[in-house]
Amino acid sequence: MKRELCIGVDLGGSNLRFALVDRQGRVLARSAEPTLPSAGLDSLLSRLQARVGQLQEEAARIGTSVAALAVGVPGLVCSDGVVRASVNVPALEGVPLARELSAATGMPVVVLNDANACALGEKRYGxxxxxxxxxxxxxxxxxxxxxxxxxxxxxxxxxxxxxxxxxxxxxxxxxxxxxxxxxxxxxxxxxxxxxxxxxxxxxxxxxxxxxxxxxxxxxxxxxxxxxxxxxxxxxxxxxxxxxxxxxxxxxxxxxxxxxxxxxxxxxxxxxxxxxxxxxxxxxxxxxxxxxxxxxxxxx
Ligand SMILES: [Zn+2]
Known part of the structure; x- marks a missing residue:
């Protein structure tokens, strides 16, 4: 099966958005829910995994699969994928989010600052x-x-x-x-x-x-x-x-x-x-x- 789609996640202080995207920047499926930062890290990680799993199933349904996943977070992210500081989602601080999600999903995972994600999006598609x-x-x-x-x-x-x-x-x-x-x-x-x-x-x-x-x-x-x-x-x-x-x-x-x-x-x-x-x-x-x-x- 061709692995030609990616999942983009926008983990904001208020909203948690997911999109299944092709290389032309078309959104093939999406979902959104409240982030609920106060629900804690375990809740956040299990919801991330669940939604990513659903989008992987959606990709399979249309005859393709997901090659990688990236998450934009409101905070300082070091190049090793560890979130060093996040005022709006403090539960993420010190969490090696890229490693955790990669282990859970079996995919390459990138974690980046949300403003950097916006810059990449507008540069490529906007x-x-x-x-x-x-x-x-x-x-x-x-x-x-x-x-x-x-x-x-x-x-x-x-x-x-x-x-x-x-x-x-x-x-x-x-x-x-x-x-x-x-x-x-x-x-x-x-x-x-x-x-x-x-x-x-x-x-x-x-x-x-x-x-x-x-x-x-x-x-x-x-x-x-x-x-x-x-x-x-x-x-x-x-x-x-x-x-x-x-x-x-x-x-x-x-x-x-x-x-x-x-x-x-x-x-x-x-x-x-x-x-x-x-x-x-x-x-x-x-x-x-x-x-x-x-x-x-x-x-
Ligand atoms: Zn200041």
Whole structure:
């Protein structure tokens, strides 16, 4: 039987998504459920195994089989597949997830950071097609990034690269959960845009109706994103900056201030040519990007 499909898993703090994917990036089967991080590691591992088993059966039913599996997780993942830190799913910390899942499923397993998975997904199948060097920003509860240089994911010497949300944008600014202060995440995440009793999506709706305070909230977030992105573009002379994640659905509201800062704070050679765009894969960026990582290990 030809082993020509992969399974991509997006293990988020809230949602656990699975997709059976072919090499063209088509999703042949999918499932989603709540992650339930507080249910603990054993529950999580047994549910992962069960859903992967179901997708393997689905692959067999259509006359093919699964070659590999990859899981994107919200945390720091070292190159040995051990999750070193995960604020949203603490049960994963210290777990050799790749080894555990490989032993359970009999397949090669890759574990990677969720923002890195989104970058791979958008590069192969989405807004990053045709670019060799890009950064994909994931803007939601937190702010992360996946960096692709010369066609390859750059994860840093320890796997900790891409912490875009912790670039300082205010020297004496708000304290951050990371221990520093004035980090971008404190000014441009969903929580930073939200107002008392109102989530970022509701603020976006008000902004589209012309509400001045709501427009100002997005302009402020866009401005800080532009300042941080300008630093990265000056440093790396990238082809594209792609915005993914929940807040990126409000790209139109962030874009004017972001672009203004980016252009005014970069050299024309790099800032004038960098393509800034929203992601094209929406909620599928994570599962498709994980599938890319899985395909790349076996083919
Ligand atoms: Zn921070």
């Amino acid at each position: 807004a990053g097609r045709g670019y060799h060097s890009l950064i994909a920003l994931t803007i939601g509860t937190g702010v992360g990034a996946g960096l692709i240089l010369d066609g390859k994911l750059w994860t840093g010497v320890d796997g900790a690269a891409g912490e875009f949300g912790h670039i300082p944008v205010e020297p004496e600014g708000r304290p951050c959960g990371c221990g520093s202060r004035g980090c971008l995440e404190q000014y441009a995440s969903a929580g930073a845009i939200a107002r008392e009793g109102e989530g970022a999506e509701a603020v976006a709706r008000r902004a589209r109706q012309g509400d001045a305070a709501a427009l100002a909230a997005f302009a402020a977030a866009g401005r800080y994103l532009g300042i941080a992105a300008a630093g990265v573009v000056n440093m790396l002379n990238l082809e594209a900056v792609i915005l993914c994640g929940g807040v990126a659905q409000s790209f139109d509201l962030l874009e004017p201030a972001l672009r203004r800062e980016l252009v005014s704070r970069t050299f024309p050679v790099s800032g004038g040519r960098v393509h800034v765009a929203p992601g094209e894969l929406g909620d599928d960026a994570g599962v498709l990007g994980a599938a890319v990582a899985a395909f790349d290990t076996v083919f």
